Amino acid sequence: MISKEHIIKRFTSYVTIDTQSDPNSDTTPSTKKQWDLANKLAEELKAIGMQDVTIDDNAYIMATLPSNVSHNVPTIGFISHFDTSPDFTGANVKPQIIKNYHGGDIVLNKEENIILSPDYFEDLKQYIGQTLITTDGTTLLGADDKAGICEIISAMEYLINHPEIKHGKIRVGFTPDEEIGRGAHKFDVEKFAADWAYTMDGSQIGELEYENFNAASAVVTIKGKIVHPGYAKGKMINSMYIATEFINSLPRIETPEHTEEYQGFFHLHTINGDVEQTKLQYIIRDHDKGHFEARKEVMQKLTNELNSQYEREVITTEIKDQYFNMREKIEPVMHIVDIAEEAMKQLNIEPLIKAIRGGTDGSQLSYMGLPCPNIFAGGHNFHGRYEYVPVESMIKATEVICKIAELTALKEKTT
Missing domain, CATH: 3.40.630.10 (Zn peptidases)
Structure with a gap:
């Protein structure tokens, strides 16, 4: 031909x-x-x-x-x-x-x-x-x-x-x-x-x-508080530690390297941070629409739970749908x-x-x-x-x- x-x-x-x-x-x-x-x-x-x-x-x-x-x-x-x-x-x-x-x-x-x-x-x-x-x-x-x-x-x-x-x-x-x-x-x-x-x-x-996949992006922003480390007791809030807690609270095996076929995942693809602010960028993927919506809800609930541990809002999560x-x-x-x-x-x-x-x-x-x-x-x-x-x-x-x-x-x- x-x-x-x-x-x-x-x-x-x-x-x-x-x-x-x-x-x-x-x-x-x-x-x-x-x-x-x-x-x-x-x-x-x-x-x-x-x-x-x-x-x-x-x-x-x-x-x-x-x-x-x-x-x-x-x-x-x-x-x-x-x-x-x-x-x-x-x-x-x-x-x-x-x-x-x-x-x-x-x-x-x-x-x-x-x-x-x-x-x-x-x-x-x-x-x-x-x-x-x-x-x-x-x-x-x-x-x-x-x-x-x-x-x-x-x-x-x-x-x-x-x-x-x-x-x-x-x-x-x-x-x-x-x-x-x-x-x-x-x-x-x-x-x-x-x-x-x-x-x-x-x-x-x-x-x-x-x-x-159904697909969404998520940007998680953690606001800390920087003070002199020598006088930081009870005052400093290290955004990177809170970011680590957020990351570790999501299911570790529900990531790209552990999933296949119809299994969905959370994928952390970028981290930028210091004490004052850390930003996490995720993509969320799932073939099943119900599971997809549940994944977005999991991230929002985790955000609310971590915020409840502080006197002010330290975490905001912005989720945007990309395609279906x-x-x-x-x-x-x-x-x-x-x-x-x-x-x-x-x-x-x-x-x-x-x-x-x-x-x-x-x-x-x-x-x-x-x-x-x-x-x-x-x-x-x-x-x-x-x-x-x-x-x-x-x-x-x-x-x-x-x-x-x-x-x-x-x-x-x-x-």
Whole structure:
């Protein structure tokens, strides 16, 4: 279908452009450098023959592949994001091509002794004999989610060049700032005008997801009182000790490193403090809405209990909801998951239907009126130096997009 060389060339042309987003910026996109790839993508969509290509003032890209069937079928969409995570540098990415992977250690960087090993990353064993694209050990790769973009554009190009494959109207969308939770914030669902869509933003081959965490952030601020330590008896209040008590009062095993599958957690990701003030930043996650609400209540009750030990309020906890489990919006339209599952089966891919232990643009888009399950893009070990993607997985993801389009064209639109 699509040659390895074609996929490799396209993908590496994307990942060598730095598009790291910045959570501390209040602009959209959050970094100017995201425009470098955004503008390239808009031009590439035009070059392959897509129609109605637009890029707005916030770098959101949309384009259309018109229907080539005479009957009325649903309009579907495919969406990916072009920013990369702020967790690890995305500057000066130097992708390495590992042909016919032998199954052992891959030396990413000989000078710094950085090794990608199947002894630690067991998923590598699935890809013996395949072509892998890795980092050089000093940056992330950017398969999250430039692999998804590569697959969507490659699929559209293939459908344009093979009109014998029948499909309805297809919309594609590329977004900035997904990695900092804002990818859907300024996405114009009405303009996109699809009946449903799929984000190509999953990991290993076969993944198909329509459940994700309910998510909230929590900022816990502890106010202490500083006085000279030599004369502090009965006067000093050390905010760091109160912060330690708060941390230790939450369930220790309900943290990311102790949980899996449908288990939720409290995750303390940042501490800044001194005697006078300490600030704790948490994220709260749970697939179950009831458990999610209970977790927020636990933090608020703990805040009240610790405050009751002092003559004044020493702790404030600000909790903000971030996104919700898209299962609630997908289950009424489960046929859109069924189509993707059938597409994989027809391509001899085993569907791996599971819940996302994280978030996705698709969650927010589903609540904005665009039901949007998530499909594999092929990459592994996102957000760090050990990220890699098998080229064969990207080819398969491209084929899945084409097959979904083909299967959807068999359905008459009813409304």
